[in-house]
Amino acid sequence: MSVLPEPWWPTTLLAAALFGDAILSIRPPKFIRDCLDGVNLPREWWWVLICVKLLAVAGLLIGIKVEGVGLAANVGVIAYFLAATYAHVKARFLKQEFWLNCLGMLLFAVAVLLYSFVL
Template sequence: MMRTLRRRVRPRWPLLTLAGISVGDALLCVKPAGFVRDCLLDVGLPRAVWPVLPVVKTAAAAGLVAGTEYEPLARATAWSLVVYFGLAMGSHLRARDFGRNLFVNATGMMISSCALTAWLEHRRATS
């Protein structure tokens, strides 16, 4: 029997919740809010890279939303977020930024991304 190309993810709320958070994060990076600007400066991210952040975060949100209809895209996006937040945590550690930016923001998003990825991988393994 041929597998269908389109495999929907249900329930959708885990993907849509993280997509909403990513959109909010992207909006905060368009013209970086004070605490976002301070965070980017603290980790030493070059200003030339700052305009790319909203694009990447919006693309992640789009991948998660589209992933509700095509599970391989959801998994690829979730894994990409794990890599992104792993790099973010590494940047905080390298900069010795052990405050709220690391422990609440980057770590919280890493945990959320890992949980989503684990859930999607579990779905794949048990289907």
């Protein structure tokens, strides 16, 4: 296992996807609103998700040069989407948003971890 991503570009792609997700979440389109409402997350807490995603972006990008930071951020992204998966299952909100957004990002984060840090 490496403490710096090798290759680095999958980590950058994950950071870009999370950054886009965070920016979209500032004024969430219907599919994001439906997702957050579907898991019963109170609207006054939506800003926390934006902060978490932006911190993950920073960690992933800093981690390209600073040993261990990217690995920790990548594991944190996986934990975030595992928690989101749990919230979806618990709320029984298993619509398209769950399969594409939540599980899609979880699989993407796991693939980046395996490709850039493990294999």
